[in-house]
Amino acid sequence: MPPRRRQCVVSALMLSLLLFLSSLWLPQGTVQKCEDSWRPCLNMYAPTRQVAPDDVPEELGGNDIIGECAGQQFQVSRLLLHLNSALGPASDVLLEPYLLCWEELIKFMEALGPLVGFFTHKVEEKITLIRQLSLEESARLNLTADDPQRVAPPPLHAYSSVRSMLEAELHRGVVSFDTQTPSGSRTLLRLHRSLLWLQLLLEKLGTEPEERSMGELCRDAYLEVLAPHHPWLVQRAAELVFHAMPDRSVFLQLVCVNTQEEAEPVMRVVVATIREVHQRTQKELEIRNMLDLP
Numbered sequence: 627m628p629p630r631r632r633q634c635v636v637s638a639l640m641l642s643l644l645l646f647l648s649s650l651w652l653p654q655g656t657v658q659k660c661e662d663s664w665r666p667c668l669n670m671y672a673p674t675r676q677v678a679p680d681d682v683p684e685e686l687g688g689n690d691i692i693g694e695c696a697g698q699q700f701q702v703s704r705l706l707l708h709l710n711s712a713l714g715p716a717s718d719v720l721l722e723p724y725l726l727c728w729e730e731l732i733k734f735m736e737a738l739g740p741l742v743g744f745f746t747h748k749v750e751e752k753i754t755l756i757r758q759l760s761l762e763e764s765a766r767l768n769l770t771a772d773d774p775q776r777v778a779p780p781p782l783h784a785y786s787s788v789r790s791m792l793e794a795e796l797h798r799g800v801v802s803f804d805t806q807t808p809s810g811s812r813t814l815l816r817l818h819r820s821l822l823w824l825q826l827l828l829e830k831l832g833t834e835p836e837e838r839s840m841g842e843l844c845r846d847a848y849l850e851v852l853a854p855h856h857p858w859l860v861q862r863a864a865e866l867v868f869h870a871m872p873d874r875s876v877f878l879q880l881v882c883v884n885t886q887e888e889a890e891p892v893m894r895v896v897v898a899t900i901r902e903v904h905q906r907t908q909k910e911l912e913i914r915n916m917l918d919l920p
Contacts, residue, residue: 832893
């Protein structure tokens with residue numbers, strides 16, 4: 627077999643192994659549907675509402691430098707809207723805007739190419755699981771308070787925020803500190819770690835010299851944040867993804883700028899807001915000793 631073909635075959639096999647192993651990271655619990663087929667299965671996932679550019683209020687900040695970028699799915703303005711909307715009262719994080727942030731970040735990752743997009747199917751499963759657990763908890767609460775003589779109330783989203791979800795699951799005893807469980811708290815922790823990875827990547831893309839490739843910056847952020855939580859085989863397979871990352875000019879197009887200098891103020895606004903969301907979530911997990919859930 628010619629060396630080039632052998633390299634392609636090995637790369638394909640390693641990526642397949644990565645996808646297989648990643649499908650085992652999170653027990654699927656009640657999300658397993660899709661005609662009872664074996665996972666991974668994403669038929670249950672459906673992005674929620676779209677936000678038109680006119681829906682982005684000026685007071686959220688950043689609108690003077692972040693606008694709508696025509697002709698593409700990912701929009702920095704929409705991501706910033708969801709990030710700011712997630713900043714709830716009393717330093718809490720509102721859960722639905724938080725998940726909407728991830729839906730926009732999925733579009734960002736998918737725009738970087740199919741090899742990078744391997745990550746997105748696990749994010750989609752986590753979004754689906756948290757939303758389904760919220761609906762199940764709401765149904766449980768409504769059932770216990772049900773009165774046949776009165777009109778049924780509208781469905782409540784029991785997990786309205788990060789704090790309320792963590793507290794509700796701790797109270798019900800569905801969070802295990804010893805074994806893997808498909809709890810919303812454990813699922814959120816995985817999203818939380820990945821958000822820090824993306825925060826570091828975007829920060830590096832906005833500040834690192836142009837000579838450093840997208841793959842290098844992605845690898846640096848991965849080694850700092852996610853690699854310690856991944857087995858050796860997944861780490862090795864991830865290296866293939868970093869080699870396949872597109873040129874940094876693709877990133878400039880995604881954020882609708884022409885130069886690195888134009889990208890820097892855009893990334894400062896976005897990274898600062900991601901950091902605030904991450905720090906609030908970090909605090910909620912930390913005070914409940916949930917940063918190392920298995």
